[in-house]
Amino acid sequence: MSNEYLNYIDGRFVVHHGDRIAVHNPATFELIATVPDAGAEVVDEAVAAARRAQPAWERLPAIQRASYLRQIAAKLRQHTETLATLIAREQGKVLPLARVEVNFTADYIDYMAEWARRLDGEVLSSDRAGEHIFLLRKPLGVAAGILPWNFPFFLIARKMAPALITGNTVVIKPSEETPLNAFAFTRLLAETELPPGVFNLVCGRGASVGSALSAHPGINLVTFTGSVGTGIRIMQAAAPNLTRVNLELGGKAPAIVLADADLDLAVNALVASRVINTGQVCNCAERVYVQRSVAEALTDKLVQRMAATRYGDPLRDETLDMGPLVNQAGLDKVGQLVDGARAAGAEIRTGGAVATLPQGYHYQPTIVAGCQPQMAIMRQEIFGPVLPLQIVDDLDEAIFHANDSEYGLTSSVFTRDLNAAMKAVRELQFGETYINREHFEAMQGFHAGRRKSGIGGADGRHGLLEFTETHVVYLQTA
Numbered sequence: 135m136s137n138e139y140l141n142y143i144d145g146r147f148v149v150h151h152g153d154r155i156a157v158h159n160p161a162t163f164e165l166i167a168t169v170p171d172a173g174a175e176v177v178d179e180a181v182a183a184a185r186r187a188q189p190a191w192e193r194l195p196a197i198q199r200a201s202y203l204r205q206i207a208a209k210l211r212q213h214t215e216t217l218a219t220l221i222a223r224e225q226g227k228v229l230p231l232a233r234v235e236v237n238f239t240a241d242y243i244d245y246m247a248e249w250a251r252r253l254d255g256e257v258l259s260s261d262r263a264g265e266h267i268f269l270l271r272k273p274l275g276v277a278a279g280i281l282p283w284n285f286p287f288f289l290i291a292r293k294m295a296p297a298l299i300t301g302n303t304v305v306i307k308p309s310e311e312t313p314l315n316a317f318a319f320t321r322l323l324a325e326t327e328l329p330p331g332v333f334n335l336v337c338g339r340g341a342s343v344g345s346a347l348s349a350h351p352g353i354n355l356v357t358f359t360g361s362v363g364t365g366i367r368i369m370q371a372a373a374p375n376l377t378r379v380n381l382e383l384g385g386k387a388p389a390i391v392l393a394d395a396d397l398d399l400a401v402n403a404l405v406a407s408r409v410i411n412t413g414q415v416c417n418c419a420e421r422v423y424v425q426r427s428v429a430e431a432l433t434d435k436l437v438q439r440m441a442a443t444r445y446g447d448p449l450r451d452e453t454l455d456m457g458p459l460v461n462q463a464g465l466d467k468v469g470q471l472v473d474g475a476r477a478a479g480a481e482i483r484t485g486g487a488v489a490t491l492p493q494g495y496h497y498q499p500t501i502v503a504g505c506q507p508q509m510a511i512m513r514q515e516i517f518g519p520v521l522p523l524q525i526v527d528d529l530d531e532a533i534f535h536a537n538d539s540e541y542g543l544t545s546s547v548f549t550r551d552l553n554a555a556m557k558a559v560r561e562l563q564f565g566e567t568y569i570n571r572e573h574f575e576a577m578q579g580f581h582a583g584r585r586k587s588g589i590g591g592a593d594g595r596h597g598l599l600e601f602t603e604t605h606v607v608y609l610q611t612a
C-alpha cells in the first residue's frame with residue numbers, strides 16, 4: 135500500500151526510504167496508510183524541479199496553460215466517488231459534503247482556467263512625447279502551497295490553479311493529518327499531459343517540509359492556509375529571504391441577529407455553520423450576538439435543531455449530518471472551551487460533552503447560552519459543533535463586540551432593516567460580511583482576513599493577482 139503514496143517531483147514518483155507518518159480514520163481510529171515524512175533534501179529537489187520548469191511554463195500562451203488545467207479538472211470529475219470516499223475516510227466529513235468538495239475543486243480549476251484570455255496589463259499615458267508606459271503582470275516564479283486538513287482537496291486547487299494559470303510552478307505540501315487525497319490528486323494529474331516539474335508534491339511534517347519550504351531561497355511565494363501560530367512561524371522563516379507570504383488563517387466569525395430578523399433563516403444559517411464539516415470551517419459563524427427581545431426564541435430554535443443533528447461514522451451512513459472531529463487534539467480543545475464556559479457561568483442548553491459513541495472523535499452538538507465577552511469560548515476558535523450566544527441590547531453593542539477580536543475573517547448580519555444592514559457593513563472590520571445568508575464564499579469573490587486572520591487573500595481576480603508582480607516598461611519611440 136505504501137507505494138501508492140510517493141512524492142511527485144519533476145514528473146516522476148519518487149521512492150521514499152526515510153520515516154513515515156501514520157494516517158488514521160478519525161471515525162474508527164483504523165490505520166489507513168503510512169506516508170513519507172520527507173526531509174529538507176527532498177524539498178530541495180522539488181524546488182529545483184519547479185525552478186527548471188518555470189521559464190518554459192511562463193512562455194506558454196496562457197490558453198495552453200489553461201488546457202492543462204482543464205485536463206486535470208476533467209480527470210477529477212471522472213473519479214468523484216473514489217476521491218470523495220477517500221476524503222471522508224481520512225478527514226471525517228460526510229460523503230455528500232466530500233462530493234461537493236471534489237466537484238467544487240474541479241469547478242475552481244476550470245474557473246481559474248477561464249482567466250487565460252482575461253489576464254491583462256495596463257498602458258499608461260506618458261509625460262513624454264513618443265513614450266509608452268506598460269504595466270506587465272508577470273508570474274512570481276515558484277509558489278509553495280502549504281495546506282490544512284479541513285478542506286484538504288479543495289485547498290490544493292486554491293493554491294495550484296491560480297499559480298499555474300498566471301505562469302508560476304508549484305510545490306504542494308499537504309497536511310500530515312490528511313495527505314492521502316493529495317496523493318490521489320497527484321496520481322490523476324500525472325495522467326494528464328502537464329509538463330514535468332510544473333506541479334510537485336512533497337509530503338512531510340510542518341516542522342520539516344513546511345519550514346524548509348518557507349525558508350527556501352528558491353521559493354518566491356509561500357501561500358499557506360492554517361492556524362495563526364503556524365502562519366507566524368512561516369512568516370518568520372520567510373523573512374530572511376524576504377519571500378512573499380499569502381496567509382489564510384483562523385477565524386472567529388461573529389453573527390449578529392437583530393430583533394427584526396427572519397429567525398428561521400438565521401437558524402438555518404447558524405446550524406449549517408456549526409454542523410458543516412463538524413464545525414471545522416474557518417469562515418463559519420463561531421459566536422452569536424442576539425438582540426435581547428428575540429434571544430430566547432432564537433436559542434430555543436437552535437437547541438431543537440442542534441439536538442436533532444445526527445452524527446457518526448460517515449462511511450457507515452450517508453444520511454448523517456456530520457462526522458467526527460479530525461483528531462484528539464481537536465476534541466480536547468472543544469471540550470476545554472465548553473467546560474470553561476460552563477465553569478464561568480454560561481448555560482449549556484444542549485450537548486456539552488464528548489459523545490458516547492464507541493469510536494471516533496465525536497463531540498455532542500452544543501448550544502451555550504448566556505456567554506460573556508471575556509469567556510474563551512467567545513474569543514478562541516472552537517472548530518467544532520458548538521455555538522455560543524451572547525445577548526446584546528442593540529446593533530452598536532453587537533458591532534463593538536464583533537470587532538473586539540484578534541480575528542477578522544468573516545461576519546454576518548440577520549435583519550430586515552436595510553439601514554441596519556448597511557451600518558453593519560460600514561462598521562464591521564472583517565474581510566467578508568454575509569447578510570441574511572449562510573457563511574460560504576464564492577470562487578469569484580475574495581476570501582481575505584483582517585488582523586490575525588491573515589495577509590492577502592484568495593479567489594477571483596484579486597486572489598489571482600496575488601500570484602503576479604508588476605513589471606513596468608518605458609518604451610521611447612521617435
Ligand code: NAD
Nearest residue numbers: 281282283308309340344345360361364382383384385416
Ligand atoms: P496548522 O497550522 O496546524 O497546519 C497547517 C499546515 O501547516 C500543515 O500542512 C502543517 O504541516 C503545516 N505546518 C505546521 N508547522 C509548520 C511550520 N513550522 N512551518 C511550515 N508549515 C507548518 O493548521 P490546521 O490545524 O491544519 O488547520 C486548521 C486551521 O486552518 C484553523 O485555524 C482554520 O481556521 C485555518 N483555516 C483557514 C482558512 C482560511 O481560508 N482562512 C481555511 C481553512 C482553514
